[in-house]
Amino acid sequence: MNKKQIIVMSILVSLMIILGITQSFFKESFTQVVLVENGINEFKEYNFEDGKYTFSLPNEWEVSEKQSIGQYISYKADFKDKENKITGYLQVIDTQSDLGVFAENDLKNLPLTYTNEQITPFKFQNVSGVLSQYKTKVKKGYTFENICYYLNGDNGKTIKILFNIKEDYYKENIKTVLNTIVSKVKIK
Incomplete structure (x- = not known):
């Protein structure tokens, strides 16, 4: 691999990690919204x-x-x-x-x-x-x-x-x- 491929690969891996963390945050928030919408506190x-x-x-x-x-x-x-x-x-x-x-x-x-x-x-x-x-x-x-x-x-x-x-x-x-x-x- 050349230097350019390593940089692109590192950026992609970083973005995947950020997406994974963000997804878990939104899933928990979505659950809370649904519970409140259904009158559950x-x-x-x-x-x-x-x-x-x-x-x-x-x-x-x-x-x-x-x-x-x-x-x-x-x-x-x-x-x-x-x-x-x-x-x-x-x-x-x-x-x-x-x-x-x-x-x-x-x-x-x-x-x-x-x-x-x-x-x-x-x-x-x-x-x-x-x-x-x-x-x-x-x-x-x-x-x-x-x-x-x-x-x-x-x-x-x-x-x-x-x-x-x-x-x-x-x-x-x-x-x-x-x-x-x-x-x-x-x-x-």
Whole structure:
């Protein structure tokens, strides 16, 4: 390489590093803007099973926790936003099933008729698992976008986080809110 090529190469590498740093800054800012746009300012942390698990939900949301529901479900927290446009729950389920197989079986056992189902692996920040998305319609005429995350817990446990969003409220940026909530699940 001659001197000119080395200079050009150094400039390109420097620009790539600057772009990488800038991108992470804008991604974090974008997430904050989406949260504020959806009325979320602060998160409240919940822990269960003697602090082994923690998760955070928007401070404005209503949450009701239930410990030891049965042998199959050891913990459940129902939640909803203040306008009742997003509802759902977090469950800790005792199962030895693979996440993908469990997600498929869970969908097949759904009592409601569903359409547009998709089951895919996901990974963001420090969390990975299986994502199940589908639509349901209830008798009162509401159609819901259902987004369900399945995470590996410890000792054969699966963490299931289901969000039901009224279709007329669903926007593509709502996934940023849901991903933020799911990324706050911690297993100690």
